Amino acid sequence: MSEVQQxxxxxxxxxxxxxxxxxxxxxxxxxxxxxAFLLLTFFILTTTFSKPKTMDITMPVKEHTEEEKTxxxxxxxxxxxLTENDRIIWYFGQDDPTKPPETNLADFSLDxxxxxxxxxxxxxxxxxxxxxxVDDSVKRGLIVDQEDTIKRHKALVKQAxxxxxxxxxxxxxxxxxxxxxxxxxxxxxxxVGRYAIVDLSESEKELIKNAQ
Amino acid sequence: xxxxAFLLVTFFMLTTKFRPDEPVSVDQPSSVSDIPLPEKGVIxxxxxxxxxxxxxVDGQQKRIEILENLADQFKISFDEKEKKRxxxxxxxxxxxxxxxDYLAADEEGRKKMNLATKxxxxxxxxxxxxxxxxxxxxxxxxFHIAVKGDMDADIPTIKRVISILQxxxxxxxxxxxxxxxxxxxxxxxxx
Numbered sequence: 001m002s003e004v005q006q007x008x009x010x011x012x013x014x015x016x017x018x019x020x021x022x023x024x025x026x027x028x029x030x031x032x033x034x035x036a037f038l039l040l041t042f043f044i045l046t047t048t049f050s051k052p053k054t055m056d057i058t059m060p061v062k063e064h065t066e067e068e069k070t071x072x073x074x075x076x077x078x079x080x081x082l083t084e085n086d087r088i089i090w091y092f093g094q095d096d097p098t099k100p101p102e103t104n105l106a107d108f109s110l111d112x113x114x115x116x117x118x119x120x121x122x123x124x125x126x127x128x129x130x131x132x133x134v135d136d137s138v139k140r141g142l143i144v145d146q147e148d149t150i151k152r153h154k155a156l157v158k159q160a161x162x163x164x165x166x167x168x169x170x171x172x173x174x175x176x177x178x179x180x181x182x183x184x185x186x187x188x189x190x191x192v193g194r195y196a197i198v199d200l201s202e203s204e205k206e207l208i209k210n211a212q
Numbered sequence: 213x214x215x216x217a218f219l220l221v222t223f224f225m226l227t228t229k230f231r232p233d234e235p236v237s238v239d240q241p242s243s244v245s246d247i248p249l250p251e252k253g254v255i256x257x258x259x260x261x262x263x264x265x266x267x268x269v270d271g272q273q274k275r276i277e278i279l280e281n282l283a284d285q286f287k288i289s290f291d292e293k294e295k296k297r298x299x300x301x302x303x304x305x306x307x308x309x310x311x312x313d314y315l316a317a318d319e320e321g322r323k324k325m326n327l328a329t330k331x332x333x334x335x336x337x338x339x340x341x342x343x344x345x346x347x348x349x350x351x352x353x354x355f356h357i358a359v360k361g362d363m364d365a366d367i368p369t370i371k372r373v374i375s376i377l378q379x380x381x382x383x384x385x386x387x388x389x390x391x392x393x394x395x396x397x398x399x400x401x402x403x
Contacts, residue, residue: 029214036217043224054358054386055245062378082367171367177259178363180370181241181389189244197374 055184060196078123078165080116080183081200083208084174088116088183091207103207108182116183120167120190127164130157131191154191167195172208234302235326236260238362242392249388253355255348256388257341257377258303261362263369264331266305267344274352275299281347282308290315305331308340334372341373345380357385 081089088106106116121128134153137143143153167187171180180197187195200208238260258266269275276295283290286308290298294315298304301322306314306329314325333340348355357377361370377385 033214033217036214036221039221040217040224043221043228047224047228052240052249052360052388053243053245053391054247054249054388055243056247056384056386058384059374059378061381061383062375171371173366173368175367176363177361177365177367177370178241180367181243181361181387184387185243185245185389199371 055181055188057184057197076164076166077168079168079170079204081170081172081204081208082175082179082183083172086176086179089208090116090119108179108186117186117190120165120186120192123165124190124192127157127193128191155193157191157193164193167192168198169195170198170200170204172200172205234258235305235323236264236266236303238360239364240360240388240390241363243387243389244392245389246391247386249358249386250356253352255345255352255355255357256303257345257357257359257373258305259359259361259365259369259373260331261364263366264305264329265334265341265369265373266303267332267341267348268303269348269352269355271352272299274355277351278344278347281351282343285343285347288312305329307333307338308343334369334376339376342376342379345376345382349380349382357382358388359385360388 075093077094078090078092083089086108088108089103090106091103104119106114106119108117109115110117131154134143134150134157138145138150143149169180169183184195186192236258238258252270254270256268258268260266269278276299279290279295279298288308288311290312294312297315304311304314305326310325310329314322317325332344345357359370359373359377377383
């Protein structure tokens with residue numbers, strides 16, 4: 001703020017002029033600072049720092065004949081059927097129309113009695129424990145604490161374990177996209193390395209109907 | 213303090229990017245995956261809650277090339293002005309026969325058309341999304357493909373889009389999600 005000092009009337013004219021010149025060099029900066037802060041708030045509020053995150057999925061090349069389809073070991077194959085109202089129906093083994101498999105109901109809760117998360121962790125214990133070992137080795141300094149190194153180790157573990165479960169995700173037409181992402185997410189959390197999104201067969205549509 | 217304020221102003225001004233208005237708003241599901249989406253080189257397919265499909269790709273030059281390729285496939289032609297217009301727009305969800313009107317419309321008109329549109333057709337009889345993906349794959353083979361779906365999008369549409377991507381040999385793609393904390397990783401809930 002500029003202030004002009006009041007002088008007593010006794011001083012000579014020459015003196016007065018000099019003083020006045022000195023004080024006039026101050027500029028009032030208040031409006032500029034106001035503007036600066038206004039711009040600052042505007043840009044802070046309009047900037048978004050969070051970059052969108054993604055989930056990578058790889059689909060198989062479309063097979064044209066029955067023979068080209070990858071066969072999975074029936075004892076390791078876990079089918080997860082997603083249907084309306086966030087419900088899950090799962091079973092182990094082959095989908096055989098003549099001998100319907102024993103089905104179980106589940107939901108997306110984390111802790112509930114029918115939590116699919118618990119089921120997956122339990123069934124995939126073999127792999128999940130090894131993944132935990134990787135985490136332990138990181139803590140003990142056996143593996144360099146770098147994100148890509150850890151990821152590589154984990155990917156190796158998932159690949160190497162041939163007896164881990166294979167999850168076949170089969171979304172029903174009434175399921176929502178959210179369910180699909182949730183279950184894919186659950187694969188990531190539970191360390192399931194081998195999973196695929198598969199179409200429902202006719203007999204499985206029956207299973208869903210019967211389960212309701 | 214004033215110096216600091218100006219420093220911050222400059223910083224925010226330089227880091228802020230203004231992007232064109234997206235015609236659809238999508239409520240994407242969340243996941244624990246933390247792979248960031250690349251900033252450049254993304255082919256984005258947006259699926260909203262009504263199952264409408266929109267297409268977007270970044271890079272003005274690439275957009276023009278893709279539109280030219282599509283124009284060839286559909287035997288229509290766009291003049292320079294229309295191409296220029298297309299290059300600065302955001303996602304488009306117009307069937308090809310409405311494309312010219314869409315590009316000719318003003319901002320308000322486009323908004324109205326976006327509300328009324330059914331998205332890019334994906335049925336097997338009129339599979340225009342395949343043409344889009346095909347054009348994009350041909351003109352921008354190195355681009356990443358990302359699918360941004362709404363939480364309530366229905367599975368048949370999603371499956372259809374994935375199958376169209378597979379038909380065009382795009383077997384690897386990303387699903388865009390919001391980040392959420394991993395419940396199973398930090399404190400395992402099983403005993």
